[in-house]
Amino acid sequence: MPATMYYDDDADLDLLKGKTIGVVGFGSQGHAHALNLHDSGVDVIVGLYPGSRSWNKVIDSGLRVDTVANVADASDIIMVLTPDHIQKQIYDQHIAPSMVEGKTLMFAHGFAIHYNQVAPPPEVDVTMIAPKGPGHLVRRVFEEGGGVPALLAIYQDASETAKDVALAYAKGIGGTRAGVLETTFLEETETDLFGEQSVLCGGVTSLMQAAFETLVEAGYQPESAYFETIHEVKLIVDLIYEGGFANMRYSVSDTAEYGDLTRGPRVIDASVKDRMRQLLSDIQDGTFAREWIMENQTGRPGFDKLRARAAAHPSEEVGAELRGMMAWLNEEAD
Numbered sequence: 001m002p003a004t005m006y007y008d009d010d011a012d013l014d015l016l017k018g019k020t021i022g023v024v025g026f027g028s029q030g031h032a033h034a035l036n037l038h039d040s041g042v043d044v045i046v047g048l049y050p051g052s053r054s055w056n057k058v059i060d061s062g063l064r065v066d067t068v069a070n071v072a073d074a075s076d077i078i079m080v081l082t083p084d085h086i087q088k089q090i091y092d093q094h095i096a097p098s099m100v101e102g103k104t105l106m107f108a109h110g111f112a113i114h115y116n117q118v119a120p121p122p123e124v125d126v127t128m129i130a131p132k133g134p135g136h137l138v139r140r141v142f143e144e145g146g147g148v149p150a151l152l153a154i155y156q157d158a159s160e161t162a163k164d165v166a167l168a169y170a171k172g173i174g175g176t177r178a179g180v181l182e183t184t185f186l187e188e189t190e191t192d193l194f195g196e197q198s199v200l201c202g203g204v205t206s207l208m209q210a211a212f213e214t215l216v217e218a219g220y221q222p223e224s225a226y227f228e229t230i231h232e233v234k235l236i237v238d239l240i241y242e243g244g245f246a247n248m249r250y251s252v253s254d255t256a257e258y259g260d261l262t263r264g265p266r267v268i269d270a271s272v273k274d275r276m277r278q279l280l281s282d283i284q285d286g287t288f289a290r291e292w293i294m295e296n297q298t299g300r301p302g303f304d305k306l307r308a309r310a311a312a313h314p315s316e317e318v319g320a321e322l323r324g325m326m327a328w329l330n331e332e333a334d
Helices: 028-039 055-060 068-074 084-098 135-143 162-172 185-200 202-217 222-231 233-251 254-267 270-284 287-297 301-311 314-324 327-333
Strands: 020-024 043-048 064-067 077-080 104-107 125-131 150-156 180-182
Touching: 020 028, 020 068, 028 043, 028 135, 028 162, 043 055, 043 068, 055 064, 064 068, 068 084, 077 084, 077 162, 084 287, 104 162, 125 162, 125 185, 150 162, 150 185, 185 202, 185 270, 202 222, 202 314, 222 233, 222 314, 270 287, 287 301
Parallel strands: 020 043, 020 077, 043 064, 077 104, 104 125, 150 180
Antiparallel strands: 125 150
């Protein structure tokens, strides 16, 4: 069965007229959603805690800002765009008292709902619009006239109009310009966590560091090792992004392609898939979620040690030195 996709013609932005949208958080996603909605003519208030470093940023952006509790009370639609590990506390203390019939609670990731950290009352709509890109990209592409694809999910449809309102929201942030894929909270949460752990973050960084260490331990210069196993990854990923694996293989040398096809499966073999299945099992049965929740409840002792160890990896020092020689990288960042 083909996936269900929605575009601009499938969404009615007028459904947001006369409604107030409260965007809780003004970080990567928060600032993009709030500003894009505002530019689309939607009434937006940003919710922050008193004393937040982002408070003046919101004002400087021309948006209204208030405490989370006040924003939740004043808004018809509340989009929660804070980190997963603090969503339960924010919801319980500041949002839950305002969750009355007729309101909509929204998320850009399903963690808090799927793992029962947030339990909305049955009389409210609960939906998700999750852009498949970081906030700065969601904002930049919108300003350029385009959009970043997004996911749509409905957890509760008390009003029987939840999907239409969610699609209107997606249009307001530019998602329907690129396409919105319908999914579920379960599928989005579990595939998102798996992708982060197995490929996008965990798999890629571990693979690159292992390759870097292999070359350095064999006596090659750390600088050469960094270029070959870490720096050039972006160039290859860009080719895949533009046209898939076929485009990448067309663009590299025949020698590189032959090495890809014959040696790649020796590095990523069946045993890797077995371990990936275990990662997925830990996500599906809640093992990872419970571990992460407990880590935060106990002050992150393990996480802090792992973060410090990762920052001390030799590739970080070598990479910083090499990037310092590449003036164009600083120009791109600006």
